[in-house]
Amino acid sequence: xxxxxNTAAELPVVTISHIPGREISENLGIVFGSSVRSRSxxxxxxAFFKNxxxxxxxxxxxxxxxxxxxxLERLVKQAGVMDADAVVxxxxxxxxxxxxxxxxxxxxxxxxxx
Amino acid sequence: MQxxxxxxxxxxxxxxxAFVTGRLAEAAHERALxxxxxxxxxxxxxxxxxAPEDIVLRYSxxxxxxxxxxxxxxxxxxxxxxxxxxGRLGAHEATIxxxxxxAMLRMRTxxxxxxxxxxxxxxxxxxxxxxxxxxxxGTALYTDKRPSGGFPSAxxxxxxxISHKNLLVEFTSAxxxxxxxxxxxxxxSGFAVEWATRxxxxxxxxxxxxxxxxxxxxxxxxxxxxxLPERYILDLINSIPKSALGPAAAYDFEVVIIPDETPNAxxxxxxxxxxxxxMLELVDTENELLSILGHEIGHYNGRDHLEGLGRQAVGxxxxxxxxxxxxxxxxxxxxxxxxxxxxxxxxxxxxDADKWGLDIVMAKYGHATDVATTFAKLAMMQEDxxxxxxxxxxxxxxDRVRRLNKMVADRxxxxxxxxxxxxxxxRYVDALEGQSTIYDEYEAPEGSE
Numbered sequence: 001x002x003x004x005x006n007t008a009a010e011l012p013v014v015t016i017s018h019i020p021g022r023e024i025s026e027n028l029g030i031v032f033g034s035s036v037r038s039r040s041x042x043x044x045x046x047a048f049f050k051n052x053x054x055x056x057x058x059x060x061x062x063x064x065x066x067x068x069x070x071x072l073e074r075l076v077k078q079a080g081v082m083d084a085d086a087v088v089x090x091x092x093x094x095x096x097x098x099x100x101x102x103x104x105x106x107x108x109x110x111x112x113x114x
Numbered sequence: 115m116q117x118x119x120x121x122x123x124x125x126x127x128x129x130x131x132a133f134v135t136g137r138l139a140e141a142a143h144e145r146a147l148x149x150x151x152x153x154x155x156x157x158x159x160x161x162x163x164x165a166p167e168d169i170v171l172r173y174s175x176x177x178x179x180x181x182x183x184x185x186x187x188x189x190x191x192x193x194x195x196x197x198x199x200x201g202r203l204g205a206h207e208a209t210i211x212x213x214x215x216x217a218m219l220r221m222r223t224x225x226x227x228x229x230x231x232x233x234x235x236x237x238x239x240x241x242x243x244x245x246x247x248x249x250x251x252g253t254a255l256y257t258d259k260r261p262s263g264g265f266p267s268a269x270x271x272x273x274x275x276i277s278h279k280n281l282l283v284e285f286t287s288a289x290x291x292x293x294x295x296x297x298x299x300x301x302x303s304g305f306a307v308e309w310a311t312r313x314x315x316x317x318x319x320x321x322x323x324x325x326x327x328x329x330x331x332x333x334x335x336x337x338x339x340x341x342l343p344e345r346y347i348l349d350l351i352n353s354i355p356k357s358a359l360g361p362a363a364a365y366d367f368e369v370v371i372i373p374d375e376t377p378n379a380x381x382x383x384x385x386x387x388x389x390x391x392x393m394l395e396l397v398d399t400e401n402e403l404l405s406i407l408g409h410e411i412g413h414y415n416g417r418d419h420l421e422g423l424g425r426q427a428v429g430x431x432x433x434x435x436x437x438x439x440x441x442x443x444x445x446x447x448x449x450x451x452x453x454x455x456x457x458x459x460x461x462x463x464x465x466d467a468d469k470w471g472l473d474i475v476m477a478k479y480g481h482a483t484d485v486a487t488t489f490a491k492l493a494m495m496q497e498d499x500x501x502x503x504x505x506x507x508x509x510x511x512x513d514r515v516r517r518l519n520k521m522v523a524d525r526x527x528x529x530x531x532x533x534x535x536x537x538x539x540x541r542y543v544d545a546l547e548g549q550s551t552i553y554d555e556y557e558a559p560e561g562s563e
Contacts, residue, residue, distance in 0.1 A: 040200030095238030
């Protein structure tokens, strides 16, 4: 199970339905990764002021970044368990599971390459 | 203290029940998912937008699967605590994974007989807090192949998407962090409130208070509307030399007697002093009564009545921020940091007020007899009550008695003859009778003498 330790860099993850220059031999099914995170109330207060005056809410951007990274990591890990070579057609979606907490999830198709 | 314990235990029981039922529901759902995922024939699932080339397509159809899962109260509470301190919501991740698997399962059931489902998309709705919604859609391809792909076509249940943390451990650490932060904010806000109350002038205070509690504060009643004992107490307060009152001299005092057996008195904003009939029964001499009234006036000098209000507002605002929907939780959680932060604080306030009381009695009578008598009586009464009261915000009455007596001794204050309350009151009524006719309408409230 060496592929378990795959990172995003080693295992190609793309949003198109093929890996350029390679041919897909086998479709292994759907894999997904998700992450639910929240910022503490302090950042909520900063965000409130940013809402008044406008501008990027950096702390929340960072929250999304962290959540997205983790979601992708988990997706790759799942693909590694399935012994996949790549994940194609990856899509992102979000949901608001709890007040002021965001879930980012990524899903795609795990494939084996020729 | 006691008022926090009873609802606290009730809340704990309810949360405990929610914890158990939530775990049972989760386990049942988990079992059902595992069973159904095994039962369904394997289909080729993919998110790709095109059909595979090695099949003969008979027809295709859009299929969907939807599910909404409600979270139990325990996880909700945990999530709220977690939102306050930030971080990963492990409890929700398990639910979300279950929702995805369930939605996927329903879509596959919808696509019965299809060998492939392509172009799968997942999306969520937002119906309400504490609910997890999941919608899955795709295109089912009915082909010449049988739906037995031989691949793990259900969503993998390997737990990668779930942070495996013990819920109870997470709950404990989250609540500890929450309480600590609350306490910190609350204590810090104490200084801010203290500063703010010193900036509010007495005129502003009266104006603000009569706006807020217009019905409660009496619009300057005339003498006819007060009962005779109330008039007596008010005139007693007004007869104190203004120089002894300190800043409180600016108040236009009002006295209301409340029919209540507990010996108590309170200073409300706007100069309204409440005296329970129980307190009037407890005191024997006018000097004792004035020591209590002086104590309440001392609270006005410390602006303690405003600080209490300000801190309460901070506590409620703080918890309302996190627990908007939960009135019971709000009041309960707000109670704790408030009590912890107020404990030390109030003791010094009470002792300051005692000092003012002593000064006022000295200014009025020229001697310090009976300044501590009522507190000694209260101490005797409290001795057979529960220990919980000792943890309350008021200092131990016996300490106050000792402190007052020590002050009298240190300053070498003279002692004199106290005036019995009965005699003083009768003298007051006689004097009134001599100058007006109000006495005819007088009916003494029960227990007022």
